[in-house]
């Protein structure tokens with residue numbers, strides 16, 4: 001039914017130390033561009049869009065959005081037209097990530113940050129329909145109930161022995177899927193990628209289980225902000241474990257886990273499953289920014 005060719009993710013054992021065992025679930029290897037949780041979030045939405053005869057997908061994202069690239073590629077493979085509404089007016093050269101979306105056939109429509117904040121309003125959507133015709137709407141970050149249903153499939157019967165499941169959090173959709181599909185003996189720990197985000201209420205709307213907590217201590221100053229220390233960590237991690245991490249989500253997640261364990265502040269279970277949600281496509285765009293600042297860049 002789902003036309004996209006993809007790999008199943010595998011668990012990669014990382015390290016065993018002082019009674020802690022860390023295993024990484026390689027969702028990043030599902031597909032080179034429809035990677036990780038974005039594949040999970042699109043799956044049931046795209047099936048529904050096909051079944052209901054939609055020809056066009058429309059969605060929203062920032063200039064480096066993994067969700068936009070995943071939608072562009074999955075849309076192309078499944079024969080949809082795709083429209084990406086991009087936050088921030090186009091006043092500088094279009095970046096690698098957006099250029100890639102365009103090459104997949106996505107129509108990009110840049111709007112100001114002020115207008116972007118209004119995108120949930122019915123009038124806003126009506127105006128888009130006048131401009132672009134009938135479309136299947138995927139929300140920003142791709143999170144809705146079908147997306148969460150897809151994310152529930154991240155956990156399988158191979159994962160029953162873990163007692164803690166850790167994942168990075170943006171909109172919280174992926175975490176919600178993990179929360180709902182975790183077993184009674186498992187706790188779910190989310191590491192927020194955004195500062196000051198009141199994500200708990202959002203997650204409660206999507207979930208019944210109360211087996212989870214959010215850590216906000218590893219945002220590195222906010223969404224897509226990085227420090228040389230984080231980049232050194234990502235590069236060292238890649239060297240040691242032959243596994244790339246992205247600087248926006250998974251790099252901060254693994255940094256946080258290693259840091260908490262090292263400082264003896266880890267309070268969760270000791271058999272840890274970490275979800276590698278993907279995001280590798282965004283490294284190139286981040287490296288363009290880093291080299292302008294003359295900072296170290298991320299090795300892939």
Ligand SMILES: *Cc1c(COP(=O)(O)O)cnc(C)c1O
Pocket residue numbers: 036037038066067141143168169170171172173174175246249250277278279280
């Ligand atoms: C989008 C994204 C997330 C955040 O997922 P949410 O479901 O929005 O919380 C985490 N990791 C990566 C790599 C992503 O691209």
